[in-house]
Amino acid sequence: MANTARRADTRNRQEMCLKETCFKAVRKHFAVLGIEAVLDLPTPLVKDLLPHLTVCQLDELQPALNQRGISTHSGWVGVLQDMCGPNHVIDLNTEEEAKHEVMRMLFTLVFYGFTNPFVKRNITNLSSPSFLWAAAKCIKHFLLTTSMHKPLQSLTAEHRPLLNLLEKRIRSVGVSQSIDLSKRKTQTALYVLHRLLDHGVAKELIVHVQCPIGLAWLLHGRGSHYVNPELKNLMQSRADCVTQATSARIGGASLSPGYGTRASEDQDEVTPCKRSKLDPVSVEEEECGKANFTVDPQLLCQTFTPCDGPSAGACPWGQINCLEIRQCGSDSLRVLNFALPTFFCLRSLSLHSFSTFRDLDVLGLARALKQLSESSRSSLTDLSISALPYTQLMEILLDAVPHVTSLHVEIQAVMWGPRFSPHHPRTAEADMPAELPLEKLTVKVAELQTDLHFITSVLRRSPRLTSLHVAGMRLPTGSSQSQLLTTLSESNHFLRSLNLEDLKLSDCLPEILNLLRDCKLEELRFSDCRLLEKSSDKEESLQQLVAALKTLPSLHTLGLAQNRLAKNVCVLAELFSGSSPSSVKRLDISSNFIQPAELLEFAKSLRTHCPPQRLTLDLRKNPGDRDSDTWSTALKRLRPFCVLLVEGWKSTESMADHISNM
Structure with a gap:
């Protein structure tokens, strides 16, 4: 019997080896075999084959396989496991989610020429233009790296069709490095940004670096009426120079920034031929002291667009609906604060700093936000800020933007400076709005003691709240988080998602059970809450919790x-x-x-x-x-x-x- 088992095991291993060999052959000769040869295979064999195919092969096969009712999910997950290693957890349940993650990760690596072990092993399959095209049809975010000039330049030359496709697909643009407006090479990056933000459909902007003048360029004309003086002078000086040089070339026609090309009064209107590459520096430009180089998006478009490109005339100005600044220092915040009062199209604002924001910075932001919120044209509904130096500043922000429906704040206590600014007295609760429209609230705290009364006050005034995430809230010795849970039971009947993290709830089981008896929660998380720490019978306490959870048919x-x-x-x-x-x-x-x-x-x-x-x-x-x-x-x-x-x-x-x- 043992011999029979060994023979069966040997036979299975041989069959697996033969399968592996065949799968590798299909991958290698896929172009010769064609899609039909794969589609003719039995369904179980197709599913076994998927993790062995290349990214482009999976993309090509997916529509036909989907028509047969076969998902390529296992293939995309196989690629992710190969990229990230066997211990990486892949929590992507659908085919499209897994495919998008693969394309998102690989597009940036391949486009900019970055290498990792996976790219090296598959460089033959990934270096073809067909991969970039396939990935560009899938991704929604484009990360712009200003120092990588050649890849960006290719979008204005041999890869121009790819830029046209990205313009139609990209919803979100990230800027990963500072924008140096003094360098000629920066023009290419500015032109790509102009195409995506102004001609394209991108409405979300993520700035990863501290770059005030670059931020001013990105915000200019894209939702705010504010014009940064430094940027205005820079654009005007460059525009004048380009206008002089262009006028000389086309026989006196002058170029009005942002309004196309106009002839002088004694001439017919003339439209200059747009160039796909920059011309050599002319005598006029040398005399001007500048190379033919502009930072004005309207002039950039005329500089880079070929003669057979879009019709001449004023370019559109895009709108930024969602803005995230991930390294927001005082200088960047100052630029933003000037722009905010007229930034009417802005719906979501996220500001993050590696260090705690200063009091004066936050108060300046609050003033700018208040000016914006007082306008009937304001559309700001989502606000995220980290990190505030103390909890009371959250109160000031709520007072400044009383109409937000989603607020995310992180508080990182500082050990120095005043606890509250004398120039902004605390608002009495009686003077606060009776009701807040908040639907989502996240408060993450890292301080020795937190004012629980303030948090519960916000909760009582937020009857429409559907999502709450509270983390790290420390109370004075002898106090309990039970009041937080009681407030939720009494005031927040529409709550659907509750996430309590790093809170001491070991003495709050009765309040938790009471909350669960009369709620409609769909998502509940108690993370690092020491739920059973003080229970004399931990199993019994957990059984009580399970019994209460079973009464929630909505909980998933x-x-x-x-x-x-x-x-x-x-x-x-x-x-x-x-x-x-x-x-x-x-x-x-x-x-x-x-x-x-x-x-x-x-x-x-x-x-x-x-x-x-x-x-x-x-x-x-x-x-x-x-x-x-x-x-x-x-x-x-x-x-x-x-x-x-x-x-x-x-x-x-x-x-x-x-x-x-x-």
Whole structure:
């Protein structure tokens, strides 16, 4: 019998090797075989083949396979695993999500010529123009790196059709480096930005660097009436120079920045031929002291567009609806504050700083936001700022923009300076709006003590709140977070998503149960909340929580990460027991020090109380390496009814977590 098993195992290995050889041959000779040859294969064989195909082959096959009812999801996931390594968790459930992630990651690498091991191994398949074209049809974000001049220049020459496609597809533009307006090479980057932001459909701008003059150029004409004096002088001096040089070339016709080309009064209107490449520096330009180089988007378009390009005339000005500045220092904030009062098209504003914002910076921002909000034309609804030096400044911002529906603030306490500015007295609660239109609120705090009264006051005045995320809130000794939960029960009946993170809730089980009895939550997360820390009977406390959760038919996501569940994890299987099992589709029990034997018991219990639908189970950062065989057995038992999110784990590198659970 043992010999029979060995022979069967040998035969299976040989069949697998033959399959692998055939799959590699299909990948290598795909162009010769053609799509039809693959489509003629049986469905199980096609699914086995997908992870072996190249990105371009997957893209080419996808429409035809979808018509046969076959998803290419496994192929795109296979590419991501090859790119990121076997321990990288891929949490992408649909074909389009996985495909977009592959194309997003690879487009930037290939376009700019960056290399990584995956690109090196597949350079033959990725270096063809067909890949960039296929990726450009899929991606929605373009990252502009100003120092990479040659790739950007190719968009004005041999890859101009690619720029035309990006113009129609890109919704979001990121600027990863400073824009040096004094350098001639910067023209190419400015032209690409002009095409995407003004001629294209991009409405979202993400600035990754501190670059005040570059920010002024990006904001100029794209929603705000403000004109930065430094930028205005720079544009005018360059425009005058280009106008002189162009006039000489076309026999006296003058160029009006932003309004096309006009003839002088005694001549017929003349339209100069637009150039795809910059002409050599002329005598007139040398006398002007500048090369033929402009930063005016309107003139840039005439400089780079070929003669057979779009018709001459004024270019459109785009609008920036969503602006994010990820390194927002005082200088950039000053530029933004001047622009904000008339930035009527702006719907979403996100400002992030590596260091805590200064009081005066935040107060200046609040004044500019208040001017904007007082206009009937303002459309700002989403505001995100990090990090404020103390909680009270959140109150000032709410007073400045009382109409926002989504607010995200992070507070990083500083150990110096006044706790509250004497130039901006605190607003009395009686003078605040009786009701706020907030629908989404995120407050992340890193300070020794937080004013819980202020947070609960905001919650009481936000009856339309549907999403709340609170993290890191520390209270004075002897105080409890129970008041926060009580306020939610009494005032926020429309809450659909609740995420409490790094809060001490060990004495709040009664309030949690009360909240769950009368709510319509769809997503609930208690992350690092020490839920069972003070329970004399941890299993009983968890059973009470599970019983309350089962009464929520709307709940589809439950997160209990970092709560030291350990051996009590088996109780969670009871979520799916009885005649009315929970509708939870996603369960996060990562970082709970669940050992292999405990996971195996959980798997057995879950097999007895099988979830009514496939469950996404997050098991990351649990010590599976303590007994790899048992852990693997547990995973094997879970896979038939779970999508597992697991990754490599080394207990020796996580001793602190181990000690905290001893």
